[in-house]
Amino acid sequence: MDSPAAAVVPVEVQVSGPHSADIVHYAQDRIRTVLRHTDAPALHARVRITHHADPAVALPVTAQANLDVNGRFVRARARARTDEEAVDLLLDRLRHRLQHDHARSVGSWEDRRGHSAPTIPQGGEQREWRHSDAPAHLVPYFPRPVEERRIIRHKSYTVSPCGIDEAAFDMEALDHDVILFTEIGSDQDSVLYQAGPTGYRLAQVLPDPDQLARHTLPVTVSGQPAPLLDTDEAIQRMASLDHPFLFYLDGERGRGALLYHRYDGHYGLITPADTG
Numbered sequence: 001m002d003s004p005a006a007a008v009v010p011v012e013v014q015v016s017g018p019h020s021a022d023i024v025h026y027a028q029d030r031i032r033t034v035l036r037h038t039d040a041p042a043l044h045a046r047v048r049i050t051h052h053a054d055p056a057v058a059l060p061v062t063a064q065a066n067l068d069v070n071g072r073f074v075r076a077r078a079r080a081r082t083d084e085e086a087v088d089l090l091l092d093r094l095r096h097r098l099q100h101d102h103a104r105s106v107g108s109w110e111d112r113r114g115h116s117a118p119t120i121p122q123g124g125e126q127r128e129w130r131h132s133d134a135p136a137h138l139v140p141y142f143p144r145p146v147e148e149r150r151i152i153r154h155k156s157y158t159v160s161p162c163g164i165d166e167a168a169f170d171m172e173a174l175d176h177d178v179i180l181f182t183e184i185g186s187d188q189d190s191v192l193y194q195a196g197p198t199g200y201r202l203a204q205v206l207p208d209p210d211q212l213a214r215h216t217l218p219v220t221v222s223g224q225p226a227p228l229l230d231t232d233e234a235i236q237r238m239a240s241l242d243h244p245f246l247f248y249l250d251g252e253r254g255r256g257a258l259l260y261h262r263y264d265g266h267y268g269l270i271t272p273a274d275t276g
Contacts, residue, residue, distance in 0.1 A: 009035050009042045017051030023083040030087055031065065034094050040070035047090075049083060056142035057263050061086040064172070065094055074098060075172065077194065097199055144265025146239045151231070151259075152266045159189070159272040164215040167192045168200060178245050180258040180270050185213030189226075189256025189272065191247040196220040203247050205256045225249075226256060234259050235267065 011028040020026075027047050035042040045067050052060040059079040063086035067074040074097050078089035161184040162170075171179040171192060178193035186208040195201040198218035209221040226249045229237065238246050238259055245260040250271060258270040 009045060011045045011047065013047045013049070015049045017053065019049065019051065020083050023049065023087070026084060027063075027087050030091050031067075031094075034091055034098065035067070037095075038067075038069050038098055040072070043068040043070065047087075049086065052263065054142075054263055056265075058141075058143075063087050063090040065090055066172075067094065069098070076199070077177075093199075141261045141263050142265035148265075149235070149239065150266050151235070151269050152264075153262065153268040154271070155268065156271045156273045161187065163213040164192060164200075164202065164219055165217050168217050178247075178258065178260065180247075180256065180272075182272070183212060186211035189249075191245075191256070191258060192219070193245070205249050231269070238267065 009032065011031050013024045013027045015023060027049065031045050031047060035045065045065065048064045050062045050064075052062070054060075059081060061081065061083055062077065062079050063083075064077045065075065074094065076090055076093035076097055078086050078093055080086035080089055159180065159182045161182045163184050167179050167181045167183075167190075170181075171177075178191055180189070180191050182188065183190045183202075183204065186204065188204040188206060188208055190202055190204040192200060192202050196219075198220050200217055200219040201222060202212075202219050203222040203224070203226065205226045207221060207223055207225060212221070226247055227237070228251050229248045230251045234246055234248050234250075234257070237248075238261075245258060247256060247258055249255070250257040253271060255272045260268050260270070262268050
């Protein structure tokens with residue numbers, strides 16, 4: 001549906017760091033092209049464009065959008081080399097989310113299959129890839145040789161149980177791609193990250209989708225249990241797979257752990273502080 005009201009929808013654009021002179025107007029115009037084709041009235045849109053200061057980061061520009069479509073919130077994020085590329089990728093992903101939401105509301109399972117995409121391995125499971133994604137070899141971190149990589153940051157904190165919606169809010173507020181938390185319904189250490197046909201994917205130490213607390217965020221749940229590894233084994237697996245992060249069951253602590261690539265090509269490790 002083509003909505004002429006999209007021309008007057010408030011589109012708030014926030015930019016941090018150096019940026020091209022017309023990027024605010026460019027982002028507003030591009031967002032409104034998406035809003036003209038929503039299946040319900042769009043009420044508000046917010047876009048944030050941030051620049052990474054480290055020159056070693058291959059994709060230094062991150063563009064994020066939050067759309068309010070008649071009370072339904074649609075979110076997307078994209079990374080690229082320039083402001084305009086990031087906004088264009090963001091638009092592709094917003095269109096995908098909006099189309100998928102519309103198909104979920106009016107179509108059958110067979111209809112929705114057309115919105116699925118080819119997959120590539122991600123930490124022992126399948127991770128969605130779409131043509132609008134940046135090429136896989138353009139990683140957002142310095143391509144440090146495997147033999148030089150070390151865990152140079154280990155963050156341990158008390159993980160308060162929460163639901164999927166709260167975890168997603170925290171992840172976006174922190175501008176992270178993945179978040180480690182304890183899902184309150186299943187009492188499972190879990191990670192939420194952006195992937196899959198719904199835009200969000202949940203992995204758990206021992207997947208228990210029937211016990212998940214009630215949530216509104218559309219999310220796919222991985223059926224793969226987290227691999228049991230010690231820290232050295234986790235590092236070896238990350239090196240062999242070269243994925244952005246690895247969620248695993250830490251054999252030394254008996255809890256879920258998150259090993260991830262830092263921007264400088266080294267690793268960071270997040271573990272719960274409460275090991276009981």
